[in-house]
Amino acid sequence: MGRKLGRPSVQGIRFRLGLAMAVALLPILMLAAVQTEAGFRRQAEQQRIDLQLAADRSAAEAKVSIDSAVVLLQALAPEGVGFYCEPRLTALVDRLDGIAALSRYSATGEPVCASRSAAVVSSAQTREQAWYQRLKRGEEVAMEWAAGEPGALIVGVRSERPLGAFQGAIAAVLPLTALQPDILDPALPLGSQAALLDASGRILTATEPAAFVLDDPRAIATWAANAQRGDTALFEARDARGRRQVYAGAPLSGRDVFVLLSAPAPGLLSWARLNPFGTLLLPLAAWLATFAAVMLLSERIVVRWLAYLERVAAIYARGRFSVRPVQAEHAPAEIRVLARTLGSLGETITRRDRALLEALDEKDALMREIHHRVKNNLQIISSLLSMQQRAVNDPAARAALGDTRQRIGALALIYRILYQSEPIREADSGTFLRELVGQLVAGAAVRGPLVTTTVEADPLVIDPDKLAPLALWLVEAVSNAQKHAFAERGGDLQVRFRVLGETSVLEVQDDGPGVADPASAGVGRTLMIAFAKQLRGEAELVPGPDGGCIARLTFATPQAQGPARIHQVAAFRVSGTRP
Template sequence: MKQGHWYNSLRVLIVALMTLALFPLGAVAIYQTNRVAAEAEQNARLALLAITGDAAKVEELLIERAFGAARVLAATAENYISAPSKCTRDFARFVENDPRYSFIGILPVSGLMICSSSGAEYDFSEFPGFAQRMKDQVPAIEVNTSAPLSGTSVFIVSEPFEVAGAFAGFVSISIPHAGLPDTPDSLKDLGLEELMTLNSDGQVLTARSDMDTALAELPSEEEITSLLISGNTAFQSQNQLGESRRYTVVPIQGSPVTVLGVWRTGDGLARQVAGVVRPWLFPVLMWFASMCVAMLSMYMLVLRHLTKLRERMGDFADNRDVQIGKDLGPVPNELAELYGHFDSMTDTVLREEAALEDSLREKNVLIKEVHHRVKNNLQLISSIMNMQIRTAEHDETRTVLSRLQDRVLSLATIHRDLYQSQHGGMVNVGSLVSQVIENSLEVAVSSQEDIDVETEIDPILLYPDQAVPLSLLVAEGVTNAMKYLGSAEGQKPSISLMLKQSGDDCALRISNTVRTSKTVESTGLGAQLMNAFAIQLGGKMETEDLTDQFTMSVAFKIVDFVPDARDF
């Protein structure tokens, strides 16, 4: 049985229709999931920003207090410049009372610092960035990992001061990194990798770990520049080592300092931000679950029963195997009714086939009996004619009767073959023609004659409507050839017969050598008979009469049996 296209399968059609039915629900689910995901991600970002701000409270308070102290000292810087000893005494006492600070000094525009908590003089005029700092005249904060005055790693807060209303320099306060607290384990469990502060130039001021580790956790330079002016924000990027990180940015109000939190993306709270359920995941899961339920339901209720019914149909079609009354198990009413109709149909088909076989057998027996009786009658006629031949006194009478006897024997042979045929009423005219030639030659040729006979005959099956005229045509053709058979002096007479088939096309050709001087008179009856038989075959007879050879050929097509129209 021809298999249909795969896309015409019931399973594929069900999946396609269910997908179409679930499409609106999937679109709504994607929209809702997008909203939920966006809100969840926003809430997670806000939570990260809040935790980052809370975690950096120590740095924020320290920097705010440092700027506050610098502003207070800047207001009185004019008095300290003119009294270096008083400056040293007060600043040293201030540093001694507050261990968060390691150094305080007043840096004038000349670059020569004579007022500081250490009491020594320092010249900063040649330091990198000094001229630009004096030109900008704005509060600043920077880091120095090996401060010469404090002797340790510090970040420095600088606040400008004025004398007589004009810019006169900066009050600088150094804060050592050693005073910063470690990151608590609770924040590490949430995924906090590093907490640092940056100035407006992107320079790292403070870090919970060492500076080398903090620098490795920074994002690219372009992202650092943009985040310093973006306000509170959170984004995901890669650190300097190529590792994925989530960054949170919280500016410290009232200062040019920004807090940067670095979070691991694989665990903790940052994972909740990066791992929010994908908008398409729920619709896909819903579609998959719906398809599983639909296909399971379709299989349990329909497909498995249809498969069994198809197998039963195949067994019945191939082997006539009937399973009427077999337990079907739990089957839906509609399919049980279908099973019942199929069983009823198979029973009816088997009964009708049995009746047809009986009828066909009876008809075959009757037909064979008819052919058998016709054959016997024709043989009886042939025997009567044979008796007449033996009692005939004239040669002409015996010749006519012999030719009639050949025709009768040809008909009898056909009916005998039909009686013995195993080809549904068709006759193997190949063997029939061979026997007709043999019979004709036995009658017409005496034992003293030496004739070459060549035959090339295919086993062709014809219905009696063509087999009868063909056998008569061959008998008449061979008789005619024997009548005029002859040859040139010193040569043997010969007869050749060819019957070939090519598809539905058949060709008959009978050729014989002739006497050089034709003394036999022709009545024309044989030619008329052969032409009539050729017309009955559905072909046209053609002849070729040469000096030493005569050829008769007929081409025709094999036709199917066509019953006679009923005469109402």
Template sequence: MSTKPPSHVTGAIGSPPGKPELDPAAAQARPPLTQRLGFRQSLLLAVALLPLGVISLVQGNAWLDAARKQRAAVLAGETLRVSAPVAGFIREAQGAAAALARTVRPLLDDELACDAAMSHLAAVSPQYSVVSYIPVSGQMTCASGGAAYDYSDNAFFQSIITDLRPKVVVNSHGPVSGTSIVLVAHPVIGDEGGYSGYITLALPHSALGAVEPMASSGLEAIDTPAFVTFNRDGTLLTASTGLDRAAEILPQDVTLTEQVTAGQSSFTARTASGQERFYSTVPVIEGELFALGSVPVRETAGFGSLSGLSPFLTAALMWAASLMVAWVAAELLVSRYIRRLGQAIGSFASGSREVDDLDMERAPAEIREVGRAFLRMTDTILHDEAELENTVHQREVLLREVHHRVKNNLQLIASIMNMQSRRARSPETKALMKGLQERVMSLATVHKELYQTTGLADVRADELLGDITQQIVSMASAPGRTFRIETDFAAIPLTPDQAVPLSLLLTEGLTNAIKYAAPDPGESQPRIRLRFAALDGSRAELSIINGTRPEAEPTPEPEGTGLGRQLVAAFASQLGGEVRTKVEDGFFSLSMEFALRPLEGGEQRNVV
């Protein structure tokens, strides 16, 4: 006699009806990230730190704006400082040209005197390579050093003569000096009031070299400032890198003409080579001369191309670091101990009764108390399970003994009835006693199955119906009268409340089939087919089919008393089914369909 393991007993008394059993795999699977304690604690901390993060971002943005403005101011001041010598030379040349334009008219008719005046100015101001007067005709005859040149067909001269205003222009190849020059021109008013020509002073670019920036300028030591000057037409005058390499430092998408109209301004742009530079435009001579300083945009604090976002990154990194600390703290202080406790609870709930050491000595006091409570609970449950298992075992033994004694008593009654039937003289009495004996033996067989079954809560239909069929056929067989029995019994578990009436119904139906069964054409033995099968999982059907004699119509009434029909109907009523009979093609069939009763009902009646 075997007993059920404690896990089954625990499931029977500890699991509420209707609740599914715990899946061990599901119990041990880690929950999604969004459901973990560390994530939720970090999320709440993130919400709590959000106002501080916003304040940090606002302050960082203000700091970044202030830094940009300071950088622009420093670059503008440095641009003015570096371009001051060039501006001084050009202002001085403009003043000299204006003074010479007012005093040169009396000398225009005397070529030698005019040359001498021009040569004198060039001698006292060696920064001028050529000092000259160019009339409207373009025939230069008055110049320092007695130089003469015909500009009448010169396109550069024609562009100057069409706009009779003081101007500063660049000629990349001066026809007299043969070098790149900055030409300062001032119109000369003739005797009749009209313009007669221009006084021009040529400043070689070699005399306008840029001044190196000071170490204390406020720009980073790694910066390399570059400076250019240009006139109101956007014409480049000087460049600290040289005019031939000026394109390397000029903005690609911003023209110098746009900077003339913009006045003093600061902006960031990329050069033609893709280098990002910071620019500052400063008017040197208002409306006439402008200076443009630039410096590469350098990475700050090692952030690479994200240097402009460094204040925001600092706040974001601090915010992320706080979240990481919260996550690690939750994992070290709470999550790992809760996970151990959850695994132990899940393992215990799934049936395991081995409770390992939870190792919660370093856990917070509250979690240690929960672990101790779990250990006390498991000890109590294991003790109660042991007592309950012992009680159930005792009841099982008693119930088996009851079934065993009932079976023995019923077999004894059947034996007494068999002895009595042998003494009977009339066939009617013998048939009646034999029918009663078969019914008693059917009941004995049911109790035998209940005694031999393992679970006590159910009976396997194939074993029970097979034993009853074998018993009835052996009692009905005799020399010269044998039967061919075909059985198909499904292994359906039945509660005792259904096993008893079903076995008695089979007894009555099979007894009737044996009584009236006839062999099939060409065969010597009557064939009886017995079938018990599930229909849709919740219903089952018992059917008995046998061949019939043409001259007799079979009925489920032994000896014509009607008792068999009444018993069959009564047993079917106990099962909640209805008996159907029919005769077709020489075969008589008896079938009964009923609903299978859930085994929980049988379990509760046996345990309570």
């Protein structure tokens, strides 16, 4: 046994936690499962029994009121009409709480006499009512929902001559409030509601109508049809608010009017209300005690070591890989293995970081050397073109060679910016544009009149692939301004570069005479359109607000740096500080 307990598998976290939780939680799980199942079944069955008994009791109480009215009508039926018929019926209505009106009718349906509270109806209306027709066909007692009085029940008794011929009827109007079941009965389940309905399933009155508006509108009508055949079994349905309800009912008198009770269907935890201490508080206390024991064991065995390793991992995340988790040597076997793995990971990352940094430094040095040599080669080409330009006498050829030199000078400037910048693979477009404009204007200043320049540029870190067409477009725009706007007169040149979220705009504005024919397309304008397409943008020449011409390039902002860089540029434009 000692050798078995000394094995790493037995000393591991899974074994200790599994054993502790299995021993501690098994009695609670068994007790909770047994009590939940037994309590739920008892409550559900008892609720159904209570609901059906309450429906039978409510029907019996209402039936007593109806039977009392029937006995009264049978006692009044043999009496003649006489002079005192109306006062007598009125006096009876005033003394009896459960009757709203009394009326006597002849064999032809003619109202003979009635209490003063009775509604006035014609003989034709009386003959059309179902309760009167049933009495005329030979039934002794008939009941019907009062169509003219939406809160009353008509109870009629047949009156016969000595030989059994139909002599007429006497009817009583019973308010449904007197027949409404008492939902305050303590034997009813909590949340019970009551309603009265006729044989067609129509709700006559209800304590809460929403409880009897079901998602299946035919459910109550189907139950009423079955109840007419003597089947008053309980059923379940969802009401208008989506709550599950249990419904039980019973006939009041005959099979014309029924009482229907509803109660919330028992949920999974509703049994706990029956015996909160035995079914809820005791298991909860046992669970809390078990939880505290498991948490204590987990803290001593697992959590504190995991927290220690988490702190070591957080130190690694900050870039300090020299720390080693030496304190974990006293931890369980799995934690010790994890600590050793974490320490090995730190050593491996340290070695790889050192190798990567050395490789990156070497690569950056090589890239800077390449950029420097490319810049030197471009300058050599520019020098050769300058020599050729001086040897050429044709003005057009000299101008073409000069334009080519400016384009090559712009490309050389790109590579100079790259090998001089700290991130060797990117360049700041704002700094580059200022230097390029200065270089172009300075080159032309020695051969012509003075041109003043103003450069406003938002900073945008951009890769060389996008910077090259941008620089070449600017060279063509500035060259056009020097040739057509500043020739032999000088002037003011304004360069504006704005980053507007997903789009950027580069403008070159002069104060010259403007564009004579905006639709004409020379070599310079053709090149500007081509460079704009490389940037997924468009170029245009528009008149300036105060004269002159504006060359505008609108293109999609390069997304190589991600959206965060664009937000930094926007912040720069608001605050005036560099991101």
